[in-house]
Amino acid sequence: xxxxxxxxxxxxxxxxxxxxxxxxxxxxxxxxxxxxxxxxxxxxxxxxxxxxxxxxxxxxxxxxxxxxxxxxxxxxxxxxxxxxxxxxxxxxxxxxxxxxxxxxxxxxxxxx
Numbered sequence: 087x088x089x090x091x092x093x094x095x096x097x098x099x100x101x102x103x104x105x106x107x108x109x110x111x112x113x114x115x116x117x118x119x120x121x122x123x124x125x126x127x128x129x130x131x132x133x134x135x136x137x138x139x140x141x142x143x144x145x146x147x148x149x150x151x152x153x154x155x156x157x158x159x160x161x162x163x164x165x166x167x168x169x170x171x172x173x174x175x176x177x178x179x180x181x182x183x184x185x186x187x188x189x190x191x192x193x194x195x196x197x198x
Contacts (some may be wrong), residue, residue, distance in 0.1 A: 088141055089146060090133040091127050092197070097161075097188040101130025102109035104158070106151040109135040112171075118147060126170050141177040148172075148183055156189055170194050172188040 089109060093102040101185035105126045108119040122137030135148070153166035170183055 087178060088095050089135040089148075089181045089183065090131070090145065090172075091126070091135065091150075091182070092132075092184045092198065093130045093150065094184065094186050095130075095188070098159075101127065102152075102155055102185075103128045103130055103189055105130075105155045107132050107135065108149045108151075109137070110147045110149070111142075112147065121146070125138060134180050141174060141181075143177055145171060145173050150185055151189075153188060161189050165190075165192065168192050168194075172196070 091107060093105050095102040103126055107120065109121045111121050113119050113188040121136065121139060122135045124132050126132045148170045150168040152168055157162035168185060172183060174181055183194060184197045185194045
């Protein structure tokens with residue numbers, strides 16, 4: 087199992103395609119190490135964020151670069167990026183981290 091995401095543009099009622107996403111893991115001392123990246127597909131989904139690595143327990147961060155997404159739509163937005171920090175306690179389980187996005191707000195949760 088790995089780490090996946092799904093970005094939904096709630097203002098438009100559509101998936102957010104083409105959003106650049108980056109995954110990093112926090113090492114001892116607080117330094118972040120890049121683990122993987124990619125762009126959401128036409129359905130707003132991106133799987134395998136761990137970049138082929140074996141998922142391990144630890145604290146991870148997903149950064150969604152949403153500024154270019156909104157700029158491409160010609161929409162003014164408040165957040166140029168969104169970072170979600172979460173803890174993997176059971177690496178053998180799937181970790182799905184959806185992002186519900188609008189120009190002036192966002193929400194996230196642990197999905198399945």
